[in-house]
Amino acid sequence: MVGAAPIIAIDPLPSARERALLFGADAALDPLAPGFAEAVREATAGRGLDVAFDFAGVGAARAQAASVLGPFGSLVLAGLTPEPVTIADSIGFCFNVNQVRGHYGSEPEHVEQLVGLASAGRIALAPSITAHVPLAEAADAVARLEKKVGDPIRLVLTP
Template sequence: MKAAVFVGVNEPVSIEDVTPLDPGPNDVVVRLGASGVCHSDLSFVDGTLGFPPPVILGHEGAGTVEAVGSAVSRVKVGDRVIASFVTTCGECWFCQHEQPFVCSNLIAGQMAPHGARPNGDAVTAVGGLGTMAEFMTVNESVLVPVQTDLPMEQLALIGCGVTTGVGAALVTADVQAGSTVAVVGCGGVGLSVIQGARIAGAERIIAVDPNPLKREAAAARGATDSVDPTGVDPIEAVRELTGGRGADYAFEVVGRPETVAQTVELTRPNGTAVVIGAMSPTEFISIHGLGFIYGAKHIVASFSGSAIPSRDFPRYVKLAEEGKLDLAGMISRRYSLDQVNEALDATAKGEVLRAMINFDGAS
């Protein structure tokens, strides 16, 4: 099968013929229909996440079940499925207590070999998936079957970006109706946070981003105000828009220590700051200690939108079908698998909301 393989930091991604591992009794072979190009994929290529190559890229995908192992009961051949990039064991304390997004065996599952390169070297896959390939072989536990006519490219978004953002608002933070929300970073995930806040009934949603394309996209998806942090102090701007208090909920979707500290500062006393952006393993967060304590602020992290995929993926599909969640408008450009380096470059330059890789014959 053809697959996009990360071979070295800041090196072009290689399109290779990868031989997948033989499926086991609980494995499923999925023919990919579409794969989103998430900023996290870029973080593999530029070395931010420090993951060792070679790795099949892609962790935001949807497709059709091609074959199933002898013990598979969750899906059947022909099912349309969305893949979850959170590899879960189903057996640890967290999985047993409806917290699969912090599964104890998450890292081990993502480090498992997924195939072999032409030279025989083992290759792993981002998120234990590797959706930037014609096929992927995965455990049935990461797949959610959905009955919908939504295009594959829209379903793919639910696998990562949409669930991460919408879930951060609706599940992690539990944004309340009538509240004020600030979102720092309005790419694909940030726009999904904005949509989640709008769905929750937030009264004021403030988009903070230096990119005019993304501020415009934020306004189209529910943001009531926008702030260009290159022109004004975003902390003061958000406070001015919220009666001097700060936002009830503030979301950091950039993945930088300085924007995390900024997000905490623009959160009101007794408000909630939610950190979503992925940072390098060598980075630490520093905040103003006395202001944090005297302000009685809440700081939480949100990974994968605190999702239980079997519960949340169908919910987000329904919201999209009802016109409450815009998926189509999130996709800026479409590419073939052979154009993956162009898609990553456009993502790095901030030229797209979400780049999408579509596979031939996908529906």
């Protein structure tokens, strides 16, 4: 909706890639596939990624994302981890004027924007909710997400 194209989802789980396509991604790639970097180049007409978002907080995912950035591309770190950020090819990273940026959550006005978009029917949030879970089962819900029990997307805690 803000002009990003193509949107490429990257996930090792086939079910997550299928979901991403249903939710509007233009392509969905397996990061473990032997031709991954070539598939990214193909999907971006040889340019590489303008922006890569790391939601996993996994060093290997970050390194792989950094390796497929295009010129002036940014790696946005949203997945939290105590692991240090490393850039394997700093010469290429600097030559391409790439950036690493951090992102933590959202601003209060973003919640209002989301509510407005959902109210206007521009986005549907319900398909991304796997289950509603009582607050008393919060620890179990976190474990389900962490271990991917039942292939969850989002669990909503209810009072």
